Amino acid sequence: MNELSNAYPTDFFQALDAKHHLHPFSDHGALRQEGARVIVKGEGVWLTDSDGNRIMDGMAGLWNVQVGHGRTEIVDAVANQMRQLSYYNTFFKTTHPPVVALSQRLAQLAPEPYNQFFYVSSGSEANDTVLRLVRYYWDLKGKPEKKTIITRWNAYHGSTVAGTSLGGMTAMHAQGDLPIPGIHHIDQPYWFGEGGEMSPDEFGVHAAQKLAAAIDALGEDKVAAFMAEPIQGAGGVVIPPDSYWPEIKRVLAERDVLLVADEVISGFGRLGEWFGLTHYDIEPDLVSLAKGLTSGYLPMGAVMVHDRVASIIEHEGGEFFHGTTYAGHPACAAAAFANLGILANEGVVEHVRDQAAPHMARLYERLGEHPLVGEARTRGLLGALELVPNKPSRARFANEGDVGTICRDVSFSQGLVMRAVRDTMILSPPLIISAEELDWMADTVWRVLDLTGQELKRRGLW
Ligand SMILES: *Cc1c(COP(=O)(O)O)cnc(C)c1O
Numbered sequence: 001m002n003e004l005s006n007a008y009p010t011d012f013f014q015a016l017d018a019k020h021h022l023h024p025f026s027d028h029g030a031l032r033q034e035g036a037r038v039i040v041k042g043e044g045v046w047l048t049d050s051d052g053n054r055i056m057d058g059m060a061g062l063w064n065v066q067v068g069h070g071r072t073e074i075v076d077a078v079a080n081q082m083r084q085l086s087y088y089n090t091f092f093k094t095t096h097p098p099v100v101a102l103s104q105r106l107a108q109l110a111p112e113p114y115n116q117f118f119y120v121s122s123g124s125e126a127n128d129t130v131l132r133l134v135r136y137y138w139d140l141k142g143k144p145e146k147k148t149i150i151t152r153w154n155a156y157h158g159s160t161v162a163g164t165s166l167g168g169m170t171a172m173h174a175q176g177d178l179p180i181p182g183i184h185h186i187d188q189p190y191w192f193g194e195g196g197e198m199s200p201d202e203f204g205v206h207a208a209q210k211l212a213a214a215i216d217a218l219g220e221d222k223v224a225a226f227m228a229e230p231i232q233g234a235g236g237v238v239i240p241p242d243s244y245w246p247e248i249k250r251v252l253a254e255r256d257v258l259l260v261a262d263e264v265i266s267g268f269g270r271l272g273e274w275f276g277l278t279h280y281d282i283e284p285d286l287v288s289l290a291k292g293l294t295s296g297y298l299p300m301g302a303v304m305v306h307d308r309v310a311s312i313i314e315h316e317g318g319e320f321f322h323g324t325t326y327a328g329h330p331a332c333a334a335a336a337f338a339n340l341g342i343l344a345n346e347g348v349v350e351h352v353r354d355q356a357a358p359h360m361a362r363l364y365e366r367l368g369e370h371p372l373v374g375e376a377r378t379r380g381l382l383g384a385l386e387l388v389p390n391k392p393s394r395a396r397f398a399n400e401g402d403v404g405t406i407c408r409d410v411s412f413s414q415g416l417v418m419r420a421v422r423d424t425m426i427l428s429p430p431l432i433i434s435a436e437e438l439d440w441m442a443d444t445v446w447r448v449l450d451l452t453g454q455e456l457k458r459r460g461l462w
Pocket residue numbers: 121122123124125127156157158159229233234262263264265290291301
C-alpha cells in the first residue's frame with residue numbers, strides 16, 4: 001500500500017495484517033486462521049466493515065466513544081490545533097493553550113475538591129501514575145512505610161506492568177510474572193457469581209468488610225491506598241450491591257488510607273453523571289480518567305487529583321520525576337476539549353441520565369425473561385446478561401466461556417458488537433444512542449439469544 005485507502009478487498013487487508021501486525025488481546029493462531037475483521041468507517045453508533053456490512057457498535061469501541069463516531073467538530077478542532085502547534089511538551093515549566101483550556105474545563109466539570117490534572121496517554125499510564133503518586137504522597141507525609149496498594153480480583157486497571165499488577169486478572173498475571181510486589185488483592189463484590197446464599201445487600205457489606213480485614217491484617221501503617229472501579233467494566237460489568245460503596249466509605253473513614261477511583265469507564269457520562277464518584281457519593285483522593293475523555297478520537301488519559309493531595313505535591317514535593325513525552329499533547333488536548341464541549345452543549349450526560357439509561361433498564365427487564373438469561377442488570381449505559389443453563393439457579397455452563405463466545409459470534413453475524421466476558425454478555429453503547437437505536441439493539445439481542453440457544457441445542461450443550 002503506497003497510500004492509505006479503504007479501496008481494497010477484505011482478503012488483501014487480512015493477508016497483510018496477518019503478515020505484519022501483532023494484535024493486542026488476540027489469539028494469533030485463531031486470528032491468522034480466520035482473518036481480522038476490517039472496519040473501514042464509523043458514523044454515530046454504526047460501523048461499516050470492508051464488506052459493506054453495517055454493524056452497531058454496542059461497545060462504543062472499547063467503552064470510550066461517548067459522542068459516537070465521525071464527529072467532524074472534533075476532527076476540525078484537532079486539525080486547527082495541529083496547524084498552529086502540532087506538538088510541544090509540558091515538561092520543565094512549559095505549557096500551551098489547549099492543555100490550559102482543557103484543564104480549566106475539567107476543573108469546571110468536576111466537583112469542587114478536584115482542581116488539578118496530570119496528563120498521560122492512556123488509562124494504563126494513568127494508573128501507573130497513581131501508583132507512583134500515592135507512594136510519593138506518603139513519602140512526603142513522612143510515612144514511607146505506607147506503600148501497599150489494595151485492589152480487587154477481577155478488576156481491570158490496564159495492561160502495563162503496574163496496570164496489570166493492580167488489576168486482578170489472573171490470566172494476565174500469568175504472563176510476565178506479575179503482580180509486582182506491594183499489591184494486595186481482595187474479593188470483588190460480584191453477587192451473581194460469588195454471593196452464595198447471601199442477599200445482595202448482605203454480600204455487599206461482606207465484600208466491603210474484606211477491605212477492613214486486609215488493611216487490619218497488613219497493618220494500616222503499611223497500606224497506602226485502596227483502588228477500585230466504581231463498577232468493574234472488563235471484569236463483566238460487575239455492579240456492586242447498593243450496600244457496597246457506603247460500607248467501603250465507612251471502612252476508609254476509620255482508617256488513614258487513600259481511595260483511588262479508576263473512572264476510566266465511569267467517567268464522562270457513562271453512568272448519567274459526569275463522574276461515577278458523584279453517582280456513588282464517594283470522594284476519592286485520586287481519580288484515573290481516559291477513554292471517554294476524548295471519545296477515542298485521540299489517545300489521552302489523566303489523573304484527577306483531590307485538593308488535599310495536590311496541595312502536598314505542590315508545596316512539599318520539589319520535582320516529581322515522572323512524565324511522558326506526550327503528556328498533555330496539544331492535539332489530544334484539543335480533541336478532549338472539543339469532545340467535552342459536545343457532551344456539555346448537547347446535554348449528552350442528561351440524555352443518558354433522563355432518557356437512555358432508564359430506557360435501557362426497561363429493555364433489560366424484558367431481556368431478563370429470556371430462558372438463557374440468569375440475570376440482566378444495567379447501570380447508566382452499561383449492561384450485562386448472565387447466560388446460564390438453568391434459569392432459576394445461578395449455576396454456570398460447563399467450560400465457562402464457550403457459550404459466551406458462541407453468543408458473541410452470533411451477535412456479530414446479526415450486526416451487533418456485543419462483548420463476552422466468560423458467559424456474561426456486555427453492552428456499553430455510545431452515549432448519544434437514540435431510543436430507536438436502543439430498541440433495535442434490544443430486539444437484536446433477543447434474536448441473538450434465540451439463535452444462541454438453537455446453536456447450543458444443536459451442539460448438545462443445552
Ligand atoms: C480500559 C481501562 C483501563 C486502561 O486504559 P488503556 O487506555 O487501555 O490503557 C484502565 N482502567 C479501566 C477501568 C479500564 O476500563
